[in-house]
Amino acid sequence: MPYRIVTEECRGCQTCARNCPTHASVGEKKQPHAIDVTRCIECGVCARGCPYGAIRDPQGNTPPRLKKNEWPKPYVWKEDCVGCEVCAAVCPFQALGMGELDGESIAGLYDPKACVGCGLCEQACPVHAIQLVWPEAAKQIA
Secondary structure, eight states: OOOEEOTTTOOOOOHHHHHOTTOOEEOOTTSOOEEOTTTOOOOOHHHHHOTTOOEEOTTSOOOOOOOGGGSOEEEEOTTTOOOOOHHHHHOTTOOEEEEEETTEEEEEESOTTTOOOOOHHHHHOTTOOEEEEOHHHHHHHO
């Protein structure tokens, strides 16, 4: 079951539509939006950014609004990355890019501010070298 928008609480601010990696949140500005269930990947990006608490998760709960710097980010396990570029290709916000480490091509977070933490890169990685990590956990890895 995908996320859903409570139309009585939605103000049509379009925050969800701007951040949704699959364009599942649809609607006109200043009008209640809806989530296209055929596009929703249940990443929670829409709910994390909603300033009105109008979005419910699949269990019917209102997730807390988080500042963007509190959202999860992809962590690349450099020893596992094979440099195939699938993650960079699938990212709708061009947040991931390829770099070089010891002569090897590896993925990395190219534009951290562009990343919404949707997890498409994590899902697409054929060798599971990418993991979405919440900021608190990232401190322990670094």
